Amino acid sequence: MSLNLSLLEICYLIASVTFVIGLKFMGNPKTARRGNLIGAFGMTVAIIGTVVLHDQKVPPIIYGLIVLAIFIGTIIGWLTAKKVAMTKMPELVSLFNGMGGACAALISLIEYPHMQHETGSMVAVLAGLVIGSVSFSGSMIAFLKLNGTLNKALRIPAYNIINTLIMAGLFIWVVLMIIMPGFDSALNLYLLLFFALMYGVLFVIPIGGADMPVVISLLNSFTGLAAAFGGFLYGNKAMLTGGILVGSAGTLLTLVMCKAMNRPLSNVIFGAFGGSGADTGSGAEGAGGSVKDISTTDLAVLMNYSKKVIIVPGYGLAVAQAQHVIHEIELLLESRGVDVKYAIHPVAGRMPGHMNVLLAESSVDYDKLLEMEEINPEFSSTDVVLVVGANDVVNPAAKTDPSSPIYGMPILEVNQAAHIIVNKRSMNAGYAGIDNPLFYDPKTSMLFGDAKTVLTALANELKAL
Amino acid sequence: MEQVFYYLSDHMDMIYFIVLSVFVGVEVIGNVPTVLHTPLMSGANAIHGVVIVGAIYVMLHLHEDDFMGMILGFLAVLLGTLNVVGGFVVTDRMLEMFKKKN
Numbered sequence: 128m129s130l131n132l133s134l135l136e137i138c139y140l141i142a143s144v145t146f147v148i149g150l151k152f153m154g155n156p157k158t159a160r161r162g163n164l165i166g167a168f169g170m171t172v173a174i175i176g177t178v179v180l181h182d183q184k185v186p187p188i189i190y191g192l193i194v195l196a197i198f199i200g201t202i203i204g205w206l207t208a209k210k211v212a213m214t215k216m217p218e219l220v221s222l223f224n225g226m227g228g229a230c231a232a233l234i235s236l237i238e239y240p241h242m243q244h245e246t247g248s249m250v251a252v253l254a255g256l257v258i259g260s261v262s263f264s265g266s267m268i269a270f271l272k273l274n275g276t277l278n279k280a281l282r283i284p285a286y287n288i289i290n291t292l293i294m295a296g297l298f299i300w301v302v303l304m305i306i307m308p309g310f311d312s313a314l315n316l317y318l319l320l321f322f323a324l325m326y327g328v329l330f331v332i333p334i335g336g337a338d339m340p341v342v343i344s345l346l347n348s349f350t351g352l353a354a355a356f357g358g359f360l361y362g363n364k365a366m367l368t369g370g371i372l373v374g375s376a377g378t379l380l381t382l383v384m385c386k387a388m389n390r391p392l393s394n395v396i397f398g399a400f401g402g403s404g405a406d407t408g409s410g411a412e413g414a415g416g417s418v419k420d421i422s423t424t425d426l427a428v429l430m431n432y433s434k435k436v437i438i439v440p441g442y443g444l445a446v447a448q449a450q451h452v453i454h455e456i457e458l459l460l461e462s463r464g465v466d467v468k469y470a471i472h473p474v475a476g477r478m479p480g481h482m483n484v485l486l487a488e489s490s491v492d493y494d495k496l497l498e499m500e501e502i503n504p505e506f507s508s509t510d511v512v513l514v515v516g517a518n519d520v521v522n523p524a525a526k527t528d529p530s531s532p533i534y535g536m537p538i539l540e541v542n543q544a545a546h547i548i549v550n551k552r553s554m555n556a557g558y559a560g561i562d563n564p565l566f567y568d569p570k571t572s573m574l575f576g577d578a579k580t581v582l583t584a585l586a587n588e589l590k591a592l
Numbered sequence: 593m594e595q596v597f598y599y600l601s602d603h604m605d606m607i608y609f610i611v612l613s614v615f616v617g618v619e620v621i622g623n624v625p626t627v628l629h630t631p632l633m634s635g636a637n638a639i640h641g642v643v644i645v646g647a648i649y650v651m652l653h654l655h656e657d658d659f660m661g662m663i664l665g666f667l668a669v670l671l672g673t674l675n676v677v678g679g680f681v682v683t684d685r686m687l688e689m690f691k692k693k694n
Binding site for chain 1: 595599603606609610613614615616617618620621622623624625626627628629630631632633634635636637638639640641642643644645646647648649650651652653654656661662664665666667668669670671672673674675676677678679680681682683684685686687688689
């Protein structure tokens with residue numbers, strides 16, 4: 128082995144170690160940021176090492192293209208990541224994940240005509256192609272769903288059967304390409320690519336928006352797997368460790384998220400959320416009674432003379448960019464001696480932990496953010512609960528109605544409080560498409576309107592008191 | 593069937609490596625507070641961007657007249673870079689929020 132390649136192996140060793148340490152550090156709030164930087168450092172070492180340390184005679188044009196691609200990618204990636212609003216982060220993660228998947232698929236496409244068609248590398252190349260493509264097209268659909276372009280769960284009839292058939296077909300196709308002489312033509316490779324891309328689309332499209340975080344996490348581990356197959360193909364240790372780490376950690380993270388919603392993964396992928404199940408749900412509850420609304424003036428008075436107020440923020444708050452106003456209201460109330468806390472459901476926002484990040488951004492004190500288990504016993508001693516842009520996480524049907532699609536999901540028990548104020552833009556059903564009996568509770572008053580507008584009005588009323 | 597066993601035994605180092613890495617991945621994520629799930633997913637997302645190393649490797653081994661390869665390779669490196677740079681920067685921005693907590 129030449130000196131260059133020996134040095135490259137050391138670069139990869141450094142990268143692998145930093146990936147493990149980086150991920151470990153990211154598991155603790157104190158060290159998380161350092162962990163991310165450690166990982167980024169290792170990645171830089173691996174990339175620069177790969178470009179510089181090799182024994183190939185590389186034509187200048189190819190060298191130029193590599194450097195140009197890295198240069199353009201760095202600028203675009205950096206600017207997008209820096210400029211995007213905090214609320215848009217989940218879809219950005221999905222987008223970047225898709226890029227990684229596409230990268231893995233492209234590697235396989237280039238490699239295929241040049242390689243020895245022996246079993247081991249065939250498996251690695253074809254698996255990289257299929258998994259990378261599924262991850263790419265799936266992530267793009269998840270991205271479109273999260274940014275609202277595709278906001279309905281589209282269900283073709285018998286999609287479960289069709290998807291399972293395509294999945295089985297992809298598997299058989301790969302096996303045939305490996306074992307059947309003459310079946311490994313370029314045309315068959317492109318057909319495989321086409322069906323893998325289609326599978327990614329069909330796999331994600333029927334899944335409701337509320338489950339998107341789980342899907343992104345799953346696709347994230349897919350891309351990890353695709354990277355690992357690339358590593359297997361080239362015997363590249365950095366790709367192997369990075370890919371497998373993300374593959375296994377991502378799978379575990381997916382399961383943890385499912386657990387937070389009290390739904391098995393199979394239910395997310397094959398189940399009906401916001402589909403047929405929700406129709407029966409809304410049919411049963413739709414005629415559930417009338418709702419009453421409350422003005423900001425009345426609410427300001429009510430809150431001002433309360434002892435204890437709990438705010439339940441949901442994604443609606445984030446969409447309306449109302450996290451700063453809510454913090455202002457919190458400070459106003461506290462200056463009047465009201466005890467104010469935030470109740471954070473594990474899946475509040477679009478991803479677990481998303482809401483904490485958003486509220487931290489508007490400098491809400493960390494100690495005021497209470498998780499579900501801590502805050503649930505406190506609702507019964509609370510005067511006013513203000514639910515802003517959250518719906519499914521406070522839906523009592525999850526506890527009381529076995530026919531509800533979210534039955535069994537742990538919820539914030541806001542209906543224990545003396546007054547419940549729900550801010551929503553309209554009476555439309557929530558993200559999961561399920562009607563909410565909480566709105567018809569005699570203790571509940573609705574505060575209709577855009578969260579930011581209404582809460583700004585509320586803050587002004589409070590100041591005037 | 594025999595071939596499969598030969599293949600496995602030829603690649604035993606790699607297989608040990610894979611199995612142990614799986615355990616490390618699971619171990620590293622265990623007991624992470626919910627608050628950190630999103631940044632962690634995002635950080636993991638950046639790390640699988642290591643696939644770019646493969647894209648660069650493929651480019652380095654291309655023939656000078658393989659224009660199709662060059663176009664696809666250019667795209668692959670570009671997308672891989674987006675994944676890496678965007679992933680780490682966005683994660684850093686999320687984690688920045690946890691800084692002033694004490």
